[in-house]
Amino acid sequence: MKKYTLALFVFAAALTSCSDTPKGDKAKVTDEQAAADSNGVALNVDTATSIVGFVGNGVGKNHPGEFKLSNGTFTVKDGKVTAGSFTVNVGSIKMLEQGDMFQTNLRGHLMSADFFDVAKFPEAKFEITGSEPFTPTAADSSVVAGANTKISGNLTLKGVTKNVTFPSKVEVTETGATTQANFNIDRTQWDMHYNDDAASAKEKFIQHDVNIKLNIVSKKQ
Numbered sequence: 001m002k003k004y005t006l007a008l009f010v011f012a013a014a015l016t017s018c019s020d021t022p023k024g025d026k027a028k029v030t031d032e033q034a035a036a037d038s039n040g041v042a043l044n045v046d047t048a049t050s051i052v053g054f055v056g057n058g059v060g061k062n063h064p065g066e067f068k069l070s071n072g073t074f075t076v077k078d079g080k081v082t083a084g085s086f087t088v089n090v091g092s093i094k095m096l097e098q099g100d101m102f103q104t105n106l107r108g109h110l111m112s113a114d115f116f117d118v119a120k121f122p123e124a125k126f127e128i129t130g131s132e133p134f135t136p137t138a139a140d141s142s143v144v145a146g147a148n149t150k151i152s153g154n155l156t157l158k159g160v161t162k163n164v165t166f167p168s169k170v171e172v173t174e175t176g177a178t179t180q181a182n183f184n185i186d187r188t189q190w191d192m193h194y195n196d197d198a199a200s201a202k203e204k205f206i207q208h209d210v211n212i213k214l215n216i217v218s219k220k221q
Helices: 002-014 100-111
Strands: 027-029 042-044 053-054 065-077 080-095 123-133 148-157 162-173 178-188 209-220
Touching: 042 080, 042 100, 065 178, 080 100, 080 148, 080 162, 100 162, 123 162, 148 178
Parallel strands: none
Antiparallel strands: 027 162, 042 065, 042 209, 053 065, 053 209, 065 080, 080 123, 123 148, 148 162, 162 178, 178 209
């Protein structure tokens, strides 16, 4: 009984927040789409400074973390980011809270088959399928200050690919580009269930929505 209770506590802590889903734009999720045309000026994603952050939601409090990128390229045309992709090193997962409970127990559990299953799926990928201007309105706003572009792309995670659309702030300069976004997705759409069982009692400890934050820096080759 103690072992079962501890397992529930560790996993609940792994993807938890206060009682509400972390604040973010609600991403539109559809089926996989064709990649965007990559004609234009190529930029290399700066893997040293680019970050994919996450915050889960469940019981008690939240526990944010982040991933590093393995590689990536973006395409700029007419002063806009129009295509590209980046690969996430899932094994680079870092918990932002200190202490063995988070840095060892929590991180290890997230990497296990109970969640990201890093041994089987060491990478995730995002590939742009389209972009268009975004002007916030009362009916269609964004939590990202200065959001100016709506990006769509195929997100592949744990072998499942879905197309995700969200507002972002894209800034293009003579030397490169930065892309920032903050949105929520439903993890179950990527078959992310504790113990691969949507009906499991353990699954009820975790909210389906997960918050994703992108801070992607790219530079001219």
